[in-house]
Amino acid sequence: MAERLLILGGTAEAADLTxxxxxxxxSRLQVTTSLAxxxxxxxxxxxxxxIGGFGGTEGLVDYLRTAxxxxxxxxxxxxxxxxxxxxxxACAATGTPRLLLLRPPxxxxxxxxxxxxxxxxxxxxxxxxxxxxxxxxxxxxxLAAFSDAxxxxxxxxxxxxxxxxxxxxxxxxxxxxxxxxxxxERALLERERIDTLVAKQSGGxxxxxxxxxxxxxxxxxxxxxxxxxxGPRVETVAAALAWLGARLAAGARD
Ligand SMILES: NC(=O)c1ccc[n+]([C@@H]2O[C@H](COP(=O)([O-])OP(=O)(O)OC[C@H]3O[C@@H](n4cnc5c(N)ncnc54)[C@H](OP(=O)(O)O)[C@@H]3O)[C@@H](O)[C@H]2O)c1
Numbered sequence: 001m002a003e004r005l006l007i008l009g010g011t012a013e014a015a016d017l018t019x020x021x022x023x024x025x026x027s028r029l030q031v032t033t034s035l036a037x038x039x040x041x042x043x044x045x046x047x048x049x050x051i052g053g054f055g056g057t058e059g060l061v062d063y064l065r066t067a068x069x070x071x072x073x074x075x076x077x078x079x080x081x082x083x084x085x086x087x088x089x090a091c092a093a094t095g096t097p098r099l100l101l102l103r104p105p106x107x108x109x110x111x112x113x114x115x116x117x118x119x120x121x122x123x124x125x126x127x128x129x130x131x132x133x134x135x136x137x138x139x140x141x142x143l144a145a146f147s148d149a150x151x152x153x154x155x156x157x158x159x160x161x162x163x164x165x166x167x168x169x170x171x172x173x174x175x176x177x178x179x180x181x182x183x184x185e186r187a188l189l190e191r192e193r194i195d196t197l198v199a200k201q202s203g204g205x206x207x208x209x210x211x212x213x214x215x216x217x218x219x220x221x222x223x224x225x226x227x228x229x230x231g232p233r234v235e236t237v238a239a240a241l242a243w244l245g246a247r248l249a250a251g252a253r254d
Pocket of ligand 1: 009011051055079080086200
């Protein structure tokens with residue numbers, strides 16, 4: 001009988017793993033991908049797709065038991081710390097093997113002007129100290145941290161238009177969903193006379209904004225990642241496939 005794999009998604013790696021695992025392990029693995037559902041899925045997924053929160057750790061425990069999940073791959077975004085904590089706790093409670101697929105962070109080049117900060121409060125302090133026109137490319141969730149930077153003009157990038165005014169004194173909004181080209185990012189930074197880019201240390205392929213900051217001489221305030229739970233972790237889809245292959249082989253021998 002096929003084993004059941006739950007992939008916690010919301011990243012390009014999760015989508016790539018869903019496709020690759022469905023193709024590689026075909027009849028041996030049934031894949032379900034789970035998305036939080038804040039945005040419509042950016043692409044089609046093979047296998048089953050479930051959308052929306054589980055209802056905390058307890059809800060995820062129930063789900064793992066009811067859906068008879070054999071393995072979990074947590075391929076959520078490096079800044080999605082809550083769901084990863086819930087996944088670790090729920091897998092521990094149910095004895096479900098769990099792998100963290102976490103893309104490597106970006107590394108600065110010698111010509112980059114990065115200022116590493118521990119969190120969004122520290123990023124706001126740094127912005128207040130050095131910026132006149134700052135580009136907030138951090139999504140919508142942490143904007144309130146910058147609300148008392150009243151002398152800074154912000155350019156805020158959101159995936160969709162905001163339903164309510166943002167908690168900032170002076171700002172403009174641009175909307176868009178990655179990937180972005182270097183040419184477009186550079187043109188945006190130049191047109192808006194951006195001196196400071198605030199970014200999350202997400203890693204991954206969408207680094208055009210960092211290349212644009214390098215090209216225009218803008219400084220980058222880089223917010224460090226939150227901690228993800230301990231346990232087995234890999235950085236690539238290929239390594240996650242190898243982990244799944246080993247698990248399936250071990251199960252077949254039992
Ligand atoms: N944070 C980012 O910068 C970022 C960027 C790109 C993509 N994403 C993706 O967007 C989703 C939400 O991110 P977040 O930072 O808001 O997460 P979060 O703070 O870690 O999670 C908040 C709640 O959202 C639900 N949730 C999150 N991911 C889920 C998933 N894959 N399937 C089902 N429920 C999920 C869970 O609700 P319950 O407690 O009810 O289960 C969780 O407690 C994540 O899946 C992440 O991969 C996040």
